[in-house]
Amino acid sequence: MTPRRLAVWGDPIAHSKSPQLHAAAYAALGLDWEYTRRQVDEATFGDTLGALDESWLGLSLTMPLKERAHGAAVTHDRYADLTGAVNTLLLTDGVRGFNTDVGGIIDALDEQGLLGIERVRILGAGATASSALVACVEAGARSVDVRARRPERAAELVSLGQRLGVAISASCFDDDALDVGLTVSTLPGGTTLDALTAARLSASGGVLFDVAYSPWPSALATAWSDGRAVSGEGMLLRQAVRQVRIFLHGDQRVPLPSEEAVVAAMKAAL
Structure with a gap:
């Protein structure tokens, strides 16, 4: 089975709490998915994205990459269309862009x-x-x-x-x-x-x-x-919940299985 890999990219990125949030969510869901962080700037974003292999399921994007990610996505959800900003890329069936910040x-x-x-x-x-x-x-x-x-x-x-x-x-x-x-x-x-x-x-x-x-x-x-x-911790948590929905279902509007328990695990990880 192809492993499922995810990460948060940005510059700076060392402060990000996304890895512990996502790790807690996938553990609660019983998923053996890997979620890491990587420092990526605007200049290297395109080449770094293009070098990812089929093991990569998706990415979370933070400053200063949200507009670059919008440009890289082939399709966009409504919030990404409205804002011109993408903070989530789903890398299956083409590069799909979402905005979970809204x-x-x-x-x-x-x-x-x-x-x-x-x-x-x-x-x-x-x-x-x-x-x-x-x-x-x-x-x-x-x-x-x-x-x-x-x-x-x-x-x-x-x-x-x-x-x-x-x-x-x-x-x-x-x-x-x-x-x-x-x-x-x-x-x-x-x-x-x-x-x-x-x-x-x-x-x-x-x-x-x-x-x-x-x-x-x-x-x-x-x-x-x-x-x-x-x-902003509440926003961080809630946009991450929506990202997990995307990585699992392809749609941020579809609740997770046992979502209350997943959210409680994510809150405990903050």
């Missing part, structure tokens, strides 16, 4: 009782910000305030928001802003904003949902003195 954010917001918030702020304008935007709109957002160091980089994000039918604007981190009920930070772990900017965002930002989980608390969470701060 559903992972929705699931994590639901667990935290944060669905239905109409005014939302997103920090950052990269691939994860696109997933956060789609997730927030599907979770009930009607107005989205995007903040970035260079607002011009958010042009595609603004266009996506308009296609989704949400009121959306983009500006600098320290511009004046109306209060929102939820702030979703898609800034890389370790990002530090100056104290005044962080304080202003906190004062008007409602609950902070920070996709970062290492280190935790993040610098922004530490500065979030005016409200509750939620770690």
Whole structure:
């Protein structure tokens, strides 16, 4: 029998908790699948992907490879199409691309009782910000305030928001802003904003949902003195559950066998 191999790729990658999450899931499912991590950058992604043999079932992709993975996929699921970002590649029957970040954010917001918030702020304008935007709109957002160091980089994000039918604007981190009920930070772990900017965002930002989980608390969470701060571990877990569904069923919407027990094993591995 051909062994089944999987991995998470990114740069950096040493901090990733995906290997222990996936290993716990496959053990709970009784599957002898191997899941590792590998440092792969944008320049070497194509050649590294092309060198994989038939033992490889799939890949998880993190920064900075989500857009490259989208370009490598022959087919895309709806969330990958909307965002232009792929964090999961299924390597059977061609290279198929999926985005589990959107559903992972929705699931994590639901667990935290944060669905239905109409005014939302997103920090950052990269691939994860696109997933956060789609997730927030599907979770009930009607107005989205995007903040970035260079607002011009958010042009595609603004266009996506308009296609989704949400009121959306983009500006600098320290511009004046109306209060929102939820702030979703898609800034890389370790990002530090100056104290005044962080304080202003906190004062008007409602609950902070920070996709970062290492280190935790993040610098922004530490500065979030005016409200509750939620770690990205919940998103990490829930998007990983959806990846396991893809690797097993080819569809992130199809639940796993005994999924509650699998999820409990994954949580224990965090």
